Amino acid sequence: MRTGSDRLAEIQGIFDARFNARLRSSLTSAVIEAVSERPLGPHDDQSARVVRALGNAPIAGKYVVLSLGADGPWAIARIVIGAEGNVVISEGAHTSYEEAMRQIFLKRVDALVSEWTNRDSEEQ
């Protein structure tokens, strides 16, 4: 039987399509360059919109920065409930947390672009 959750999911899908279309137009090479240069910001309005969109993703599987010592280094980890510490830690570490943030941003952009490319292929 169709429930309230099903009805909300339908509406969420419609919104997501609009949101992603806007995000796709906002995610320019200039934005990627600007955020890469200053991952902690401050960001111009267009970059801030992209950073918010990526940062608002569901927490399951999301990237975070993991501090490994008093002055670093900093690793990249993903939130995975059930793993030790509820994170899966990527290999390697970075000498600054800003560098780790930069890498996380670029990973998110890559994942998003791949998703869009796959979707385009499926639609063709």
Next chain:
Amino acid sequence: MRHVSPHIFGYTDRFSGRPGETLTFHISCEGMQQYEASLVKLRHGFTGSAGPGFVETEIASDFDGKYEGAWHECRPGSYVQVDDPDQKLAASGDLRLRAAVFATIAGDARTTGLGAYHVTQNSTSGSGSLQTILGKWDDGAEAGYALALEDGVPTFLWNEDGRVKRLRLGKQLADNQWYDLEVEFRRDAGIVRLSSTPLSSLMNRQAAHASGLTTDWAEGRIQEGSGKSSAPFRIGAAAMREDGRWIPVHVFNGKIGNVHFERRTESVAAFEDVAAWHFGRSARDDQLLLDEVVDESPNALHGTCFNAPTRAVTGVSYAGLVDDFRLVPDQYDAIHFHDDDIADAQWPISFTFEIPGDLSSGVYAARLRAEGVEQHIPFFVLPGAKRNAVAVLFATATYLAYGNDRIAFEADGAEVIVGHTPIIDLNDLTLQDHPEFGRSCYELHNDGSGVVYGSVRRPILTLQPKHRAWFQSEGVWGLPADLCIAHWLETEGVNFDVITDQDLDREGVALLEDYVVVISSAHPEYVTRNEIEAISRYTAEGGRFMYLGGNGFFATISFDPEQPHLMELRRSDGGTRPHQSPFGDQRHATSGERAGLWRNKGLPPQRLLGVGFVAQGFDHGTHYLRLQDSFDPRVGFAFEGIEARDTFGDFGIMGGGAAGAEIDCFQPVLGSASAALVLATSGPLSDAYLLASEEVFEMLPGLGGTEQVSVRSDIVLTALDGGGAVFSVGSIAYTAALSHDGYDNDIARLTGNVLRRFLDPVPLLGVLTSTGVDSIEGSFAVDAEASSV
């Protein structure tokens, strides 16, 4: 999945004590047999090279030495237990059990809102498929009886002929809907009957005529003599024997009320109450609802709450007209239980510490070490008879509010609210492997309701002196931030006493009377009414208060008068808040105090401090800009040795600037004294700093720091009639800048200058008059009456 690696955990029975008093320490070891305990004085916490590093001093004590380690389980889950020495609640004869039930997670997923941070994932495990409403169920022996929800379906289970028998209804209960559940035994006929009837209530999620809910019932066979158990009678949980105690298992999530245990005897045809618990009724003169549960039957089978279930919550008959449980107790006949409530781990005492008479007041810890593992159990030693001139008020209430914060692992919005990718540390991972240590008051319970209690008596990993908060780069927060103040005072050569929120709440202004200067913590967000009144009276009577933080004196907390290790923090429906208590549940059971922001209750911090919370952001801090008042000769003392004529404070451990994180500004409209001097204001802040929601009456575009003049931190000095004065910096990041460049910096100089002047008993106004500067237009002194609360 549970991951165990070598660790030591522990807690004290309370945060603070005076010489001659004894603290108890409760220690659990994982993966090790022995540990060494030492007394240390904590002097600085932050470990990074941007500050002085971690500094502690060993002090010989009676508890120093090696101890055998033992592992103790921490068992969350709240419930009511009823002592029944005469076995009046045994399953014999003709019985009827009745309860009104409001399940909050009958199914396998919560259906409530997501809170301010959009919590979409749960990092702590719940009760599983069985949730116990009431009964005497021994889960280890699988014996006794219980009314429960099994996969959300009302179920009566009992043991008979060595087997567990079940009587189940056909339908799962709807979440957030009151039902009457009833079990009736007719032993002569060998029948047990179970029914559920939806009840009409204002507090149901859906209107009765829209819910489509119907009555459900079932009958089964039961033998006389079945359902026996030695387990205690509990409401909200079953019991299991472990480690010499009955631990809670299969804990209920949701509200239970109107609980009756009735019996019919041969001499009386109708059922009569054996017990009739009234959860809205208090045995206390003040009508507060603490841990005692009243039985209104002649048998007086009173119960006791364990692990702090939420009382003073609306029952099935709530009318919606009065929100004070003390005035309409019948409408508050309900208790909200949670399977992740934890108020006391109940670990045995590992060692005790009688505070010696010659131990100076300070921040101390029992340092526990074993095989490369280290843990500190911090506590605060108040002064004995001899006091220093300066006291620091450590924000232990705020430490409890943030205690064991897990938001970065559960909330979609964790990243956007802090404006950058969260930076977690290894201590956070340890906490994740120990969900049983409970949650912070910023989180949602497993059922989606907000956490409203914080307790000292459980391991609090965020209280570690080296801990860093995930929401700020180099995030010194809580105790580590306040140790920045302690170390700065040490560097200044100023001896000081420590006091805590619990102490000030308990003793009021009498605790402050001997001090010339009282200094706040970096983040005294949560305070009681008694504390505000104490600081107000103290400054009105000539005391000098240095508010070296941000977001201070912001929201209401209460301490349980009978269990002061327990703090209550409900959330009201206005202003900055991580979640919100339901309508009717926004009053503290432990004080009767309405929850919420003090500014919404007639006591804005601006009135007390000259500044009040206005914005938060965690990307970058910034510097301060000197304002016209800073050049006023009346405050020349403050800027002695400071060469900067324009900006200062563009440094600091937190975010690289003294102004940042959570910030306060000067607001005469909310009570900042108009004659107060505004010495400096913050430099530019990004749009990651957003105007606080209590400042936004209707939504308007452009609430960030680049578009809102109110998004700023102001440094304000208010002199009061009677010689008192308040110096406020309005920034959590401020004290993390004190140590920059070996304390040789303008933030340290400004703060030290003010401290030394405040220690001079000569009233600030008197100095001005004697030097003839009183000809400056306007009065520097503010009427103490006008600024007191």
